[in-house]
Amino acid sequence: MRDPNSEIKKLEDENLYRAVRYGTEETGTNFCLNDKRLINFCSNNYLGLCSHNRIKNAAKKAIDSFGVGSGASRLVSGGTLPHMIIEDESASFFNKESAIYFSNGYAASLGTLGAIVQENDIVIIDKLCHASLIDGAKLSGATLRSFSHNDLTKLEKILTSSRNTKKKETRILIITEGIFSMDGDSPPLPEIVDLKKKYNALLMVDEAHSFGVCGNKGKGILHSIGLEKEADFIMATFGKSAGAAGAVTATSKIWKDLIVNKARSFIYSTAPMPSQAAAASEGLKIINGEEGDIRREKLKKNITSLCNKLEIETSEAAITPIMIGDESSAINLSNDLIDHGIYAPAIRYPTVARGMARIRITLSSDHTEEEVMHLANTLIALRRVN
Numbered sequence: 319m320r321d322p323n324s325e326i327k328k329l330e331d332e333n334l335y336r337a338v339r340y341g342t343e344e345t346g347t348n349f350c351l352n353d354k355r356l357i358n359f360c361s362n363n364y365l366g367l368c369s370h371n372r373i374k375n376a377a378k379k380a381i382d383s384f385g386v387g388s389g390a391s392r393l394v395s396g397g398t399l400p401h402m403i404i405e406d407e408s409a410s411f412f413n414k415e416s417a418i419y420f421s422n423g424y425a426a427s428l429g430t431l432g433a434i435v436q437e438n439d440i441v442i443i444d445k446l447c448h449a450s451l452i453d454g455a456k457l458s459g460a461t462l463r464s465f466s467h468n469d470l471t472k473l474e475k476i477l478t479s480s481r482n483t484k485k486k487e488t489r490i491l492i493i494t495e496g497i498f499s500m501d502g503d504s505p506p507l508p509e510i511v512d513l514k515k516k517y518n519a520l521l522m523v524d525e526a527h528s529f530g531v532c533g534n535k536g537k538g539i540l541h542s543i544g545l546e547k548e549a550d551f552i553m554a555t556f557g558k559s560a561g562a563a564g565a566v567t568a569t570s571k572i573w574k575d576l577i578v579n580k581a582r583s584f585i586y587s588t589a590p591m592p593s594q595a596a597a598a599s600e601g602l603k604i605i606n607g608e609e610g611d612i613r614r615e616k617l618k619k620n621i622t623s624l625c626n627k628l629e630i631e632t633s634e635a636a637i638t639p640i641m642i643g644d645e646s647s648a649i650n651l652s653n654d655l656i657d658h659g660i661y662a663p664a665i666r667y668p669t670v671a672r673g674m675a676r677i678r679i680t681l682s683s684d685h686t687e688e689e690v691m692h693l694a695n696t697l698i699a700l701r702r703v704n
C-alpha cells in the first residue's frame with residue numbers, strides 16, 4: 319500500500335524529492351522564478367522555436383479554422399487537415415512511406431510499442447533509453463531484455479540467445495536513441511544496423527533529441543549517416559527542437575495501418591488539438607528551411623564555445639551532462655547556479671541511476687555567447703569550490 323507521508327519523507331531524506339517550479343514568462347532563454355530572471359539552461363528548446371512568431375501564428379490560424387478541441391479520438395470523429403498534413407510532412411521528412419502523429423512522445427512510445435510487438439516477441443533495449451520506451455515495451459507484453467549502454471557485445475549476446483530460443487513467429491525488436499537524453503551521446507548505429515540485419519530483427523530509433531539538431535536540415539542522426547532506410551521505426555517529438563508538441567512514428571504504410579488499429583494511446587485518447595498539429599508543422603517547416611540552417615549553425619557555435627571552455631569533447635548534441643554523483647551535491651550545485659542567475663535543476667534517480675546525479679545542461683541557438691560564457695565560467699568557479 320502506498321503511504322504518501324512516509325514516501326514523501328523518504329524522498330526528502332534521500333535528496334530525491336522534486337517539486338514543480340512555475341515560471342511567469344513565455345518559454346525562452348530566460349526562466350522567471352519568483353521575480354528573479356534566470357538564464358534557462360535546461361529546456362529542450364534547442365532551436366529557440368517555443369515562442370517563435372511563425373509557430374504562434376500557425377497555432378492561432380488553426381484555432382480560427384478548426385476550433386480548439388478535437389472532440390474525440392480520430393478514429394471516432396475523424397481527424398482534421400493539420401493532423402493529416404503533419405503526418406504527410408513527417409513521412410517525407412524522414413524518408414518513410416508514412417507517419418502517425420500522437421499527442422506527445424510518451425504516447426507515441428506506448429502506442430507504437432503496444433502495436434508492433436506483443437507477448438512472445440522480444441524487445442532488446444539500451445539500458446539508458448527513455449522511460450517511455452521502457453514503459454511501452456513493458457506494457458506490450460513482449461519479453462524485455464536490456465543491454466548495457468551502447469555495448470554491442472552484450473547486444474549481440476542477447477540477440478544470439480534470443481535467436482536460439484525464439485519460436486518461428488517471434489519478432490525481435492532493437493530499440494535505441496539518436497542522442498541519449500541524459501548523456502548526450504549517440505549509439506554506434508552502423509554496427510547496430512549490421513546486427514539487426516544479421517539477426518533479422520526490427521529496429522526502432524527515437525530521434526527525440528537529434529531531430530532538428532543533427533544532420534542536414536536537422537533530419538537526425540540516422541539520416542546524417544545515410545541509414546534512415548534501415549530503421550523500421552523512427553520516432554521524433556515536436557516538443558523539443560520543433561518548439562511545439564506531439565510526436566510521430568515514421569514507418570511503412572502497413573505498419574502505420576497496424577499502429578492506427580492497435581495503438582491504445584491513439585485509439586483511446588482524444589486527438590491532439592488541430593492547432594498543436596499545425597504548430598508542429600510550422601516547427602518542421604522552420605527546421606527544414608533556411609532559418610533552421612541558421613539556427614543550427616548558431617547552436618553548433620554555442621556547443622563548441624561551451625565544450626572548449628569546459629575542456630570537454632565537442633559533439634553535435636545540445637546536451638552536456640555535468641556529472642556530480644551524489645544527489646545532495648547535485649542539488650547544492652543547482653542552487654548555487656540559481657544564485658548566479660542560472661537555471662539548471664539537478665537530474666537524479668530515477669531519471670538516472672542512484673549516485674549518478676548530474677546537472678544536465680542544454681543549449682539553445684538563442685543563447686548569446688555572453689550567456690554561454692557566464693555558464694561556463696560559473697561552472698568552473700563553483701566546481702572548484704564545491
Ligand SMILES: Cc1ncc(COP(=O)(O)O)c(C=O)c1O
Nearest residue numbers: 422423424448450499526555557
Ligand atoms: C528520448 C525521449 N523520448 C521520448 C520523450 C517523450 O516525449 P514527450 O515529451 O513529447 O512526451 C522524451 C521526452 O522527454 C525523450 O527524451
